[in-house]
Amino acid sequence: MKRGPVRVLSLLLAALLLAGCGGAATQSPGSSAPSNSSGPGDSSDTAAPSDSASQADTSEPIEIGVITSLTGSEAKFGEAHMRGYEIALEEINAAGGVLGRPLKLVVEDDASKPENAISAAEKLATQTKVPLIIGSYTSAATLPAAQTATKYQVPFIVPTAAADNITEFGSKYVFRINSPSSEYANTAINFLMDQVKPQTLAIIYENTNFGTSTAQPAKELAEKAGIQVVAFEGYAKGAPDFKPMLSQVKSKNPDAVLFVSYLLDATLLMRQIRELDFNPKVYIGAGAGFSTPEFVREEGAGKDAEYTFSATLWTTDVTWKGAREFTEQFIERYGVEPAYHSAETHAALYLVKDVLERAGSLDRQAVRDALAATDLDPDATIFGPVKFDEKGQNAHPMLVTQVQNGQYVTVWPREYAAADPILPTPTWSERK
Amino acid sequence: MSRVREIVPPLLLAVIVLSVPLFLKNPYWLNVLILVLVWTALGSAWNIVGGYAGQLSLGHSAFFGLGAYTLAITATHLGWNPWLGIALGMVLAVPLSLFIGSITFRLRGPYFVLGTLAIAEVLRLVALAWRSVTNGAVGIMVPFLFQGVSRAPYYWFIAVVAIVAVGITWWIERHKVGYYLTAIREDQETAESIGINTTGYKNLALVISAVLAAATGAFYASYLSYIEPDIVLSEPVSLQMAIVAIIGGRGTVFGPAVGATLLVFASELFRAQFKQAHLLIYGLLLMAAILFLPGGVLGTLQQRLKARRAARAALTGSTFGVRKEAS
């Protein structure tokens, strides 16, 4: 009685395995024995037909590996990533490409899941000859992908993920352009100490990776700076009602409130703060929701966003070269303003161009060394300067913006400021 | 003697499964097969409680997560050898499952289902909040179990777990435990009345199930090298364990393996072909399977085989009746 199904199953498995082997052969173009190679042939090897696996053929485009979340819960951000890549790709190729060859992206979708990011990284590392990989969006997906890339010794550029441990696990192959979560905290506290000097601070954060890994250092930094943290409230994101929690924070009378929230909660929080007539001297967000384009519009907090500050990586009015043109082009093509995610990927491709040109080859080790030696000045990318420390972290200069008249205006540090910060924040009743 | 003959095909299958990495080197496909084995192990674990004992638990992520976090916490906070961490996870699964069992087995039918769901959710929320131990949402990076680039050792590890899980199921089906569990599934009151210690056997099934799930959870943590509550303690994990077993054929030994194979390959295929729509199709498939194949793939196959055999028996005038298949 059991034999029938067992036989069926064995046959099924065998069939699947055969299909798998067969599928594998057709999957990787030209390379019949996939192995964990550490790099393609050198660039002086011109078009040896049996070695079509290497990217040495100078008429062929250079393929760059990209991992992002095209589908799944983070699809919106994957889309933002792709838009930045697309604009940069066009610009770079129109200007002659890299090393005389056009650039081409091999994009893998991680479907917003870490396990897919791992197999995406593995696929790019072993089944293609990309000299490096850029990706992904969430820290949960980026971290395992970065570890995988490290295993295969493929240089890995991180454009967006903020978890500190991505550059802390000791890899020589991971290079991050954006700031880690702790930097958001650093910037916010520094701003507060410089411009506001609050006695007391309340920290409200969502209990996610980003929220927690930003709020915790913020608390420590604040206390070290002599600010008393009177409330440290983690909340479950996606709740409809924050009033009980907010009224508790209000009763502690903080001078300033620091938020680590994404857009929706940021919107509801500001709305309900107005309802409660809660008036600290300063509202400051650590990026995320408090920096998105929608936040200041009707879809977001609208008028309630006015006067809020936010530590941010990039704004459309930033002074780095090309940012404004990028913004205009973006709006023309896609009908919406770019968020920093698109600026990051745009800059990443320009970084790639610089790196490959300095390396002079597509050899992964050479590329890695060139990455480590990167020193791009602020006007080389729309995302500002790029220089990696020994852990692979770029010291990206962070900014603080304030919503003034419904627009994000850079107000700090002074060398990048477009206007002065408006302080103290008018109370809700004063605002009418 | 027929028992010995019966064991040959499954043993052969096990050997085939174990030998795969010897001739399949492509890491992409190895990864896919690893996932198949993970869900085979999990589905089989669930099957013991859900398929054989008939207790629809939707809270098994608790055990999966326990295994994952035990490994992660002991390896990072205490610096333990990961193998010890895995072992500890399996050991801790016993008291956890007994505890959960003591609460939920008092509940019947849908109450039981919801109870397991609720408890698993509470565990997830606790893991999120108990930051000093679990790092909350920030998660924990788990050290590699095996050094080196090859996926083969990982494959072998999970293959062994999966084979053990299926093997235990195979054994249960052929021994007293299995009969008792089936009796409990079919009619718990009657089983009680004829003297079967229903609570004891239900708990036994849950303990075995939990230990297997915990082992798999620990493996998964090491394979992914990073865990957080939403990855290993979430409701979708519990759901998928049940779905894999049910679509493949619950209450059958190889049902979960079939289900895992189908679902992982379908998921890969759909993700590549249909992009956004793949989850939608997954849902439609699930509904279709419930509506048209209520015993799962293997269950329906078995039913048909039985019916054919019964028809043949009737033709030859055999006096054996046909046992009614439980749905």
Added chain:
Amino acid sequence: MELLAQLPQNLVSGLLLGGMYALIGAGLALVYGVMDIVNMAHGAFLMVGMYTTYLLVTHLGIDPYVGILITAPVLFLMGMLIQRLVIHRVATASHMNQILLTVGLSMVLVNTAQLLFTADYRQVRTSYAETVIRIGGVAMNLAYIISFAVAVAITVALYWYLMKSEFGRALRATAQDLHAAQLMGIDVQRVQMTAFGLGMALAGAAGALLTPVYYLYPTVGENFGLKAFTMVVLGGMGSVVGAALGGVTLALAESMGQIFVGHELKDAIGFIVFVLVLLLRPQGLFGRARA
């Protein structure tokens, strides 16, 4: 004492949210009572109600509250259709299969919404949601108050319908004893279809009420769907009014409990209550006879 000062605000917040919870719970209880099905797609129904409301507002400019007059019947019909085509087929199947079918249904609904509307979050702004009413030290959002009032009204209307109308009696009879009802000549099939339709309509109405004060995205229903089970259990499985009261109780417990465990764990409160009630008082806090 600080905590005491917050009590009124927490109480009021909990109560107002409880009105909407009540509708969600009532809908689920109705389906369970009449059909004995644990409907895991209830949260998805809420989501459908929210998107329907959203479409009405953005495309036809209809106020979300007025829109219930359209949203509810639309979802009612959808529910009946779903029951007839899909749920009905597993009426005699095992609980497991029924539950899993509703899980699949939920996946289909959620991902269809994702395809149609993308995962983008959407909001509906109304003037009510901008207005604050302050009494004593307590701040209340006008939209919340309206939503609460409408929820109460609908629940009362439902109760009246179930108690007084002929069909309501047929519903209750079927809930009590399917076979006896059949023997009495009740068209059980129609009753079940209607009950499911009503359940979906109620979830949809709750969604409509939630839209002005919250935001929508395809998976918005998940959290509420799970909580609905707690409400049903509090009320005694199958008791519609019990579930409604359970909804209010749950919202209050979350709101007040936050003072002690913080916002993060407020959802855990519900689940723990759920398990405790199942263990210690399975007939629920409010359940006695079925409503």
